[in-house]
Amino acid sequence: MAPASRSLLPTMLLRHGSIFLTGDMTSQLIISLAVIGFLLTIRIVQIKIWRLSCLIVRQCSTKDYVQRRSSYLKLIFLYGLPGVGKLTVANELTKLTAFRVFHNHLAVDLALSLFEFGSPPFVELREKIWHDVFTQAVSANLDGLIFTFVFERTVSSGFIENTRRLIESADGEVLFVELTCSTEELESRIEEPSRKQFGKLSSVDQFRELKEAGAFVDPTIPIERLVVDTTELSATDAARLIANKLGTMSR
Numbered sequence: 001m002a003p004a005s006r007s008l009l010p011t012m013l014l015r016h017g018s019i020f021l022t023g024d025m026t027s028q029l030i031i032s033l034a035v036i037g038f039l040l041t042i043r044i045v046q047i048k049i050w051r052l053s054c055l056i057v058r059q060c061s062t063k064d065y066v067q068r069r070s071s072y073l074k075l076i077f078l079y080g081l082p083g084v085g086k087l088t089v090a091n092e093l094t095k096l097t098a099f100r101v102f103h104n105h106l107a108v109d110l111a112l113s114l115f116e117f118g119s120p121p122f123v124e125l126r127e128k129i130w131h132d133v134f135t136q137a138v139s140a141n142l143d144g145l146i147f148t149f150v151f152e153r154t155v156s157s158g159f160i161e162n163t164r165r166l167i168e169s170a171d172g173e174v175l176f177v178e179l180t181c182s183t184e185e186l187e188s189r190i191e192e193p194s195r196k197q198f199g200k201l202s203s204v205d206q207f208r209e210l211k212e213a214g215a216f217v218d219p220t221i222p223i224e225r226l227v228v229d230t231t232e233l234s235a236t237d238a239a240r241l242i243a244n245k246l247g248t249m250s251r
Contacts, residue, residue: 073137073172074099074144074248077163079151080179081216082200082207083190085230085238086148089179092239097248099144102133105200118154127159131166138170144248152210153217160221175246176225179238185231 076099078086090101107129115122130147137145164174181189187204210216226245230238242248 073142073167073170074246075134075137075163075167075172075174076144076146076242076246076248077149077174077176078146078179079149079176079221081186081211082150083186083192084179084181085189085235086150086179088235089230089238089242090146090148092235093146093242096239096243097144097146099146099248100137100142101146101148102137104148104150107133123154123156127156130159131162134163134166138167138172151216151221164222175248176222177242177246178221178225178227180227180229181231 076093076097078090078093080086087101087103087105090103093099094101107126110129111122111126115125134145134147167174187207190204190207226242228238228241233241
């Protein structure tokens with residue numbers, strides 16, 4: 001081919017670099033296709049790597065989320081009249097569930113050391129302690145907490161609902177368990193010397209007076225609750241019954 005004719009051949013500018021290819025059209029076409037194929041191969045590899053990395057990140061994120069949220073707090077709300085055996089059962093229950101025990105009297109005794117029982121500051125501080133402990137238990141991703149509680153008229157009417165809202169807003173669950181026993185057994189337990197250790201009610205006469213006056217009112221406990229009669233049950237048996245019924249037995 002004459003030089004003049006060659007000058008009329010197409011000139012190709014490659015995308016990556018200012019390289020001008022001149023010469024035989026077939027050669028240029030082969031080279032161009034080879035370069036394009038190479039660039040497409042690189043691009044395909046890049047896309048595959050990107051997709052793989054996205055998949056790994058997504059899987060890791062899902063795994064982390066599941067790990068973070070695999071522990072939803074179960075609050076075992078263990079309640080009943082004074083002397084029914086709440087703390088004794090709670091201590092046995094923690095052996096079966098590995099849940100921590102939050103003894104009601106710890107908050108009561110702290111508030112009582114500062115304010116008169118039933119006074120507005122006493123009630124406010126006591127409930128603040130209760131709810132602060134629940135909040136921290138949720139934040140710490142505890143599996144469960146056993147809360148011992150006795151209803152009496154100084155407890156605010158919204159305490160139960162506020163507690164449920166706090167726990168359930170974090171996808172947790174409040175499990176209400178009521179302990180009961182016969183009046184004769186209850187009164188015999190009230191006079192046990194060990195109750196004085198926590199400043200608990202330890203006088204049968206005082207208990208009767210308070211009960212007669214309506215001091216131990218049950219404020220809006222949900223119907224969905226487990227009731228356990230401990231009259232003939234040991235604390236160990238009662239705890240095992242509760243753990244089995246609630247499905248909280250530690251593995």
